[in-house]
Amino acid sequence: MIRFIGLILVAASMTGCLFVVDSRESIGDQQWSRAEVDRVETGSTSAAWVRSNFGSPDRISTYDDGMEVWRYRNTSESESEIGLFLLFNINIERESAETLALEIRDGVVTDYWVEKR
Numbered sequence: 001m002i003r004f005i006g007l008i009l010v011a012a013s014m015t016g017c018l019f020v021v022d023s024r025e026s027i028g029d030q031q032w033s034r035a036e037v038d039r040v041e042t043g044s045t046s047a048a049w050v051r052s053n054f055g056s057p058d059r060i061s062t063y064d065d066g067m068e069v070w071r072y073r074n075t076s077e078s079e080s081e082i083g084l085f086l087l088f089n090i091n092i093e094r095e096s097a098e099t100l101a102l103e104i105r106d107g108v109v110t111d112y113w114v115e116k117r
Contacts, residue, residue: 028075031055032100037112040102045109050102058099067110072100 032054040050050070057070080092096117103111 023078023080025078026076028077030074031058031072032074037100037114040109040112042109042111047104047107047109050104050109054100066105068104070102070104072102074098074100 036053039045039053047070054072058073059071061069061071063069075095075097077096078094082090082092099115099117101113101115102109
């Protein structure tokens with residue numbers, strides 16, 4: 001009988017060891033998708049097509065030789081709150097961002113890449 005009571009006490013004390021109080025994820029601004037990027041062909045995709053499909057870029061860098069780099073940014077955030085032994089709370093926040101950069105020369109995409117942060 002004493003073993004049974006001890007087992008119940010141990011099991012009851014372990015139920016509050018670690019648990020997630022709250023967890024959420026939100027997608028911020030999304031200007032492009034992988035499927036749209038896969039449609040870009042270097043040397044033939046026009047700047048007009050890029051603007052009509054992705055919208056206005058977040059940033060445009062212009063160079064002396066006439067080349068431009070258009071940047072489009074996707075962001076997302078996640079937040080979790082973890083309780084430990086019902087005494088401590090830990091908040092974990094993550095933010096991720098991807099930037100699509102398109103090099104444009106003479107109105108045509110000549111190169112593109114994705115920068116992750």
